[in-house]
Amino acid sequence: MAASDQLRFHEFDEAADLLAATPDATTTSVSERQSHVALDVGSSYDENEEGDESDKTELLSGQKQPPSFWTFEYYQAFFDVDTYQVLDRIKGSLLPLPGKNFVRHYLRNNPDLYGPFWICTTLVFTLAISGNLSNFLEKHGNTSFRYSPQFHKVTIAGVAIYCYAGLVPLALWGYLQWRKGVCLNVASYTLLETVCVYGYSLSVYIPASVLWLIPVSWLQWLLIATAMTLSGSVLVLTFWPLIRLDSRAATLAVLTIVLALHALLAVGCKLYFFQKPVYAVPLHSAYTKAPGGAQLLTASHPRLNSSMTTPLRF
Amino acid sequence: MAAAEGSGAGGAAKPLFAGLSDVSISEDIPVEGEITVPVGSCSPDEDYSTLDEPVRDTIMRDLKAVGKKFVHVMYPKKSSALLRDWDLWGPLVLCVSLALMLQGGSADSKEDGGPQFAEVFVIIWFGAVVITLNSKLLGGTISFFQSLCVLGYCVLPLTVAMLVCRLVLLAGSGTVSFIVRLIVVMAMFAWSTLASTAFLADSQPPNRKALVIYPIFLFYFVISWMILTFTAQ
Numbered sequence: 252m253a254a255s256d257q258l259r260f261h262e263f264d265e266a267a268d269l270l271a272a273t274p275d276a277t278t279t280s281v282s283e284r285q286s287h288v289a290l291d292v293g294s295s296y297d298e299n300e301e302g303d304e305s306d307k308t309e310l311l312s313g314q315k316q317p318p319s320f321w322t323f324e325y326y327q328a329f330f331d332v333d334t335y336q337v338l339d340r341i342k343g344s345l346l347p348l349p350g351k352n353f354v355r356h357y358l359r360n361n362p363d364l365y366g367p368f369w370i371c372t373t374l375v376f377t378l379a380i381s382g383n384l385s386n387f388l389e390k391h392g393n394t395s396f397r398y399s400p401q402f403h404k405v406t407i408a409g410v411a412i413y414c415y416a417g418l419v420p421l422a423l424w425g426y427l428q429w430r431k432g433v434c435l436n437v438a439s440y441t442l443l444e445t446v447c448v449y450g451y452s453l454s455v456y457i458p459a460s461v462l463w464l465i466p467v468s469w470l471q472w473l474l475i476a477t478a479m480t481l482s483g484s485v486l487v488l489t490f491w492p493l494i495r496l497d498s499r500a501a502t503l504a505v506l507t508i509v510l511a512l513h514a515l516l517a518v519g520c521k522l523y524f525f526q527k528p529v530y531a532v533p534l535h536s537a538y539t540k541a542p543g544g545a546q547l548l549t550a551s552h553p554r555l556n557s558s559m560t561t562p563l564r565f
Numbered sequence: 566m567a568a569a570e571g572s573g574a575g576g577a578a579k580p581l582f583a584g585l586s587d588v589s590i591s592e593d594i595p596v597e598g599e600i601t602v603p604v605g606s607c608s609p610d611e612d613y614s615t616l617d618e619p620v621r622d623t624i625m626r627d628l629k630a631v632g633k634k635f636v637h638v639m640y641p642k643k644s645s646a647l648l649r650d651w652d653l654w655g656p657l658v659l660c661v662s663l664a665l666m667l668q669g670g671s672a673d674s675k676e677d678g679g680p681q682f683a684e685v686f687v688i689i690w691f692g693a694v695v696i697t698l699n700s701k702l703l704g705g706t707i708s709f710f711q712s713l714c715v716l717g718y719c720v721l722p723l724t725v726a727m728l729v730c731r732l733v734l735l736a737g738s739g740t741v742s743f744i745v746r747l748i749v750v751m752a753m754f755a756w757s758t759l760a761s762t763a764f765l766a767d768s769q770p771p772n773r774k775a776l777v778i779y780p781i782f783l784f785y786f787v788i789s790w791m792i793l794t795f796t797a798q
Contacts, residue, residue: 327704332773
């Protein structure tokens with residue numbers, strides 16, 4: 252292949268021509284052949300040029316070592332999204348359509364951590380701020396009420412949301428991996444895709460938590476139902492193709508648990524951060540009877556009592 | 566010189582570069598530059614001269630640098646002084662003063678009150694670190710400490726807002742004072758966000774600018790919320 256005079260050191264442009272002339276070094280789509288060829292071409296050269304030429308061959312053929320877990324570049328791969336892609340994915344999670352699987356249609360093998368992380372952060376602060384505002388709006392008519400920022404709610408919201416968005420996808424991914432070994436018809440997404448789906452599915456709760464400030468009871472429950480339906484359907488539509496070929500009991504169990512956890516998060520946030528709207532005398536008398544820190548505690552009891560006796564108030 | 570090269574390569578039997586020894590530089594081309602090494606200014610005393618100066622000079626120099634950066638933040642033009650000579654003294658001073666002023670707030674019970682010193686401190690520093698990591702992961706070209714420096718210095722308008730809010734609260738805490746505080750905090754929040762965007766936006770890839778600016782917006786929004794909801798004991 253290489254004549255003796257081709258092995259001598261040439262000027263730079265001639266060496267590039269030589270590489271182009273060598274038939275095996277052209278880029279093809281088969282990666283194994285390229286790596287094999289890179290070794291071949293490199294070994295036939297002089298000692299001095301080997302480092303130079305094999306690097307060039309490597310670059311030309313597009314082969315690169317994947318970055319190690321401990322380097323910064325490894326994590327940059329998780330943030331390889333543009334603005335329009337993130338907005339597209341949020342839109343896809345707000346309006347789930349039955350034909351469009353979130354992972355296949357929107358992620359397309361490019362899951363990101365930007366969306367889940369910042370959606371969760373925004374949700375944490377939105378919940379805390381809206382909760383504080385609704386507390387203020389509910390109670391400011393009361394003379395013995397003193398406004399307090401209730402900053403501890405940020406910490407609680409943070410722990411709840413981050414645990415949900417981190418541990419539940421991990422558990423679901425682990426279950427699917429195990430099930431894949433047991434029953435051959437079950438497939439699985441990667442861990443990053445699962446975390447991504449869960450993160451984006453929480454995005455519908457951000458406008459919902461702002462709208463919960465409106466102190467109309469039936470509107471609040473309508474909002475919570477709508478939000479749970481939308482984000483639950485994103486999850487169901489995404490995971491249904493994976494598990495539908497499994498046994499009926501397992502499929503039903505998984506879907507029920509996924510939806511139940513989602514509902515638990517939504518209702519729990521609603522009940523903890525947002526007080527029920529002011530009804531009438533019974534609540535006021537409860538406040539005036541118990542001043543100070545016990546306000547929140549006694550406020551819940553008449554609500555439970557009234558809910559048991561007058562269900563129409565919902 | 567090129568002609569000599571060409572003639573050297575033209576003869577096939579001659580080895581390459583043999584003609585170089587024949588090349589001579591013609592006298593027409595003037596040789597420029599100095600080849601003498603300046604000796605006088607490199608005395609060893611100059612490197613350590615800042616050790617002998619009075620302490621006042623050292624402190625004043627650093628204070629002037631911090632003060633100059635404050636001025637850059639208040640009038641954000643596209644100057645690179647904030648980025649080039651970064652320092653973290655200014656952010657530290659601003660963060661500590663803001664946290665001291667925000668501490669405690671009103672509290673009926675111990676946990677129902679405003680953010681504690683540690684919470685404010687952690688939110689500001691941890692928030693700035695997370696935003697810097699975010700912008701670097703998205704492909705920004707700014708260095709880690711430069712970004713921390715900019716984000717820290719741009720807290721200055723919000724610290725001024727906190728001072729104003731405390732003064733207004735001394736006067737009274739009714740609806741009028743709330744509206745005044747709301748306007749001041751909103752104006753300072755917009756100022757902070759625009760100032761930091763002016764400094765940081767250029768170093769980001771163009772199709773990801775919004776992805777980098779949104780966390781900065783959220784960061785200053787949270788700090789503004791903490792300032793606005795501060796109620797005195």
